Amino acid sequence: MERIKNYLINFMRGRYGIDQMSQTLFIAALIFILFAGFTQNFLFEMIGIALFAYADYRALSKNIPARRAENARYQEMVRNIKEKIHPTGADKTHRVYICPNKSCGQKIRVPKGKGKIEITCPKCGQKFVKRT
Incomplete structure (x- = not known):
């Protein structure tokens, strides 16, 4: 053996x-x-x-x-x-969106349940509307 x-x-x-x-x-x-x-x-x-x-x-x-x-x-x-x-930063009270600017790609964490909101990317300043 x-x-x-x-x-x-x-x-x-x-x-x-x-x-x-x-x-x-x-x-x-x-x-x-x-x-x-x-x-x-x-x-x-x-x-x-x-x-x-x-x-x-x-x-x-x-x-x-x-x-x-x-x-x-x-x-x-x-x-x-x-x-x-399951994106990093997402939990039961927040959603994570990715900036639509192709050169940026910044992840942005926003609270859930606020309806349709305008989000401004802190990195590039791009504004976009999402439902939370």
Whole structure:
């Protein structure tokens, strides 16, 4: 048993291993394969196998900088999705709007329940009307 453990340790030395993106790929692959088993859908099974293969490729890769860059892009994408679902600063008593000026993009927090109000961006001075 000790020999197998040492072999695996030596085999993984210098390889990237499992990160958040690989974990997500493994979970998605498992879901696709389980769904394929219930529906007898060959396409879902192939997608699941492809996801498993890609996750394994990433875990066993020796190109560590490339895998770190992929994981950083993945985490940024997840942060952006979370930000769109629940913007920072939004709560039960306030809404967050983004300045419509393309070059500005300032987030502006305003109280809820005030009806239609004119909002002035504190950064660029752009005025716009929103319902709170």
